[in-house]
Amino acid sequence: MSVKLQNFVKNTDGSFTLGGKSFRFVGANVYELANLESAITKRIIDDSAEAGFTALRFWLFENRPVKEQIKRLNEICDAVNPYGIKLIISLADKWGYLQYYKIDEDWYREGYQSNYLNYVKALTGEFAQRDEIMIWELINEPETDNFNVFYDFAKAASEEIKKVNENHLLSVGTVGGVGDKFGSYFSVFNKSNFRKLYSLSSLDAVSLHDYSYDSGLFERLDILYRFKGELKKAERYSRFGSSIEKPFAGLDGYFLKKGKLFRFPLTLRWLWNIYNSRDTRFAASLKKPVYIGEIGFKNIPGRDRVKILDLDIKKKFESGVGGIMLWSFESQGWNKDGHDYGFGLGEGFENVVKKWNTNLNNESI
Numbered sequence: 001m002s003v004k005l006q007n008f009v010k011n012t013d014g015s016f017t018l019g020g021k022s023f024r025f026v027g028a029n030v031y032e033l034a035n036l037e038s039a040i041t042k043r044i045i046d047d048s049a050e051a052g053f054t055a056l057r058f059w060l061f062e063n064r065p066v067k068e069q070i071k072r073l074n075e076i077c078d079a080v081n082p083y084g085i086k087l088i089i090s091l092a093d094k095w096g097y098l099q100y101y102k103i104d105e106d107w108y109r110e111g112y113q114s115n116y117l118n119y120v121k122a123l124t125g126e127f128a129q130r131d132e133i134m135i136w137e138l139i140n141e142p143e144t145d146n147f148n149v150f151y152d153f154a155k156a157a158s159e160e161i162k163k164v165n166e167n168h169l170l171s172v173g174t175v176g177g178v179g180d181k182f183g184s185y186f187s188v189f190n191k192s193n194f195r196k197l198y199s200l201s202s203l204d205a206v207s208l209h210d211y212s213y214d215s216g217l218f219e220r221l222d223i224l225y226r227f228k229g230e231l232k233k234a235e236r237y238s239r240f241g242s243s244i245e246k247p248f249a250g251l252d253g254y255f256l257k258k259g260k261l262f263r264f265p266l267t268l269r270w271l272w273n274i275y276n277s278r279d280t281r282f283a284a285s286l287k288k289p290v291y292i293g294e295i296g297f298k299n300i301p302g303r304d305r306v307k308i309l310d311l312d313i314k315k316k317f318e319s320g321v322g323g324i325m326l327w328s329f330e331s332q333g334w335n336k337d338g339h340d341y342g343f344g345l346g347e348g349f350e351n352v353v354k355k356w357n358t359n360l361n362n363e364s365i
Contacts, residue, residue, distance in 0.1 A: 009086055009131075011169060014287035014288060014289055016134075016291075016323060018086075021361065023322075023361060024317065024360040025357065026052075026054065026357050027053045027054055027086075027324070027325045028326045029326065030056050031057070031058050031335055032058070032059070032334045033045075034060050035059070038072075041076060042075075043331070044329075044332050045076070047332065048085065048331065049085065051354075052354035052357055053085065054357050055085060055087070055088060056080065056085055057089075058088075060073060060090070060091060062100060062101075062115060063098055063100050066119055066122045070122075070123065070127075076132075077133070086134035088134055088325065089136055091123070091138060092120075092140065094141050095141075103139070105146055112157065117157060120160075121163075124164060127165070128165040128167050133168050134169060135168065135169045135204075136168055137170075137173035137207065137293070138154060138170070138171070141209065142172065143181040145183065145184075147183050154200065158200060159202045169204040170203055171204065171206065171207045172197065172203065173207050176206070176207065176208035177212065177276045182194065182197075191278065191279070191282070198282075203288070204289075205288055206289070206291075208276055208279055208290060208321075209293055210272065210292050210296075211272075211341070212268065212269045213308065251264070252303065253303065256303075256311075261308065261311050276319075290322055291321065291324070292321060292323065292325060295324055295327060296327040296339075296341030298339070299340045309326075310355075317356075326349070327341050328341060330343060330344045331344060331345070
């Protein structure tokens with residue numbers, strides 16, 4: 001009786017591997033992929049292959065019965081299979097988008113046991129033999145006021161998933177850098193909780209998000225108040241932030257002409273990258289691969305963000321990152337970003353993506 005040798009992505013001594021060889025990737029976020037009509041989903045996947053992506057990340061939160069979600073994910077796996085595209089799937093969202101419940105401290109303490117846990121066990125267990133799936137994420141961009149409660153949730157949930165599915169990698173959709181609030185507001189500068197979390201043996205890969213290139217205080221406040229639905233306040237911060245950022249845009253342009261990325265000391269961009277580097281080194285010490293689950297560059301008139309992308313990808317892989325997922329691939333009128341980070345076919349991103357995905361595993365970076 002012959003046995004099919006499946007092509008699961010693995011963690012081998014801290015690196016992603018596929019078929020026993022190094023697997024590094026540049027992919028994209030298509031967060032609405034599982035929440036659309038099947039024909040649209042298929043066209044987005046076709047567009048993604050045309051753009052050269054070798055991985056896709058999307059939401060599969062609990063907003064339908066699990067049987068329907070299983071059907072949708074099987075369709076997605078079937079559609080990406082001919083292209084060899086691997087999937088990163090986020091199972092819940094701190095902000096409650098595209099799921100029927102909100103997440104708070106009580107949910108982390110015990111609420112997840114009555115809904116989420118059964119859902120993720122049924123879902124991940126059903127797909128244990130599908131090698132199109134690379135990583136499951138427990139929750140997208142979690143925040144908590146009580147880290148110990150969150151840690152207990154992450155430990156229990158990840159261990160339960162591992163009981164039904166040992167074939168796929170498991171992570172948490174953390175922001176990393178200076179983006180995770182695991183306690184007080186100042187906990188973003190204390191990495192001890194982040195390190196304790198990823199020291200769990202049931203977690204296989206470390207997730208970072210990186211919006212550092214365009215991040216400033218007012219840009220972060222703009223996004224915060226948009227999430228809260230306070231659009232007028234968000235717009236005021238957006239306008240004020242744009243006026244502050246104009247002088248920096250000139251400096252960016254100057255350095256880009258010289259083929260360099262500008263990170264002015266003591267800015268959020270500078271600080272975020274320092275902390276990302278620390279997280280990457282910490283992951284290496286654990287022998288767990290790092291991937292950038294989300295990275296974005298704003299579409300600012302007159303700025304060559306394709307060149308920025310190319311230079312930043314190079315820096316990321318030189319630092320030891322194993323994969324990069326761009327935010328957000330706007331295809332077929334879906335996966336809209338709303339903060340000027342989105343991009344589509346024909347903007348030049350695909351040329352950079354194809355170059356890197358062709359060369360990444362064939363030469364030293």
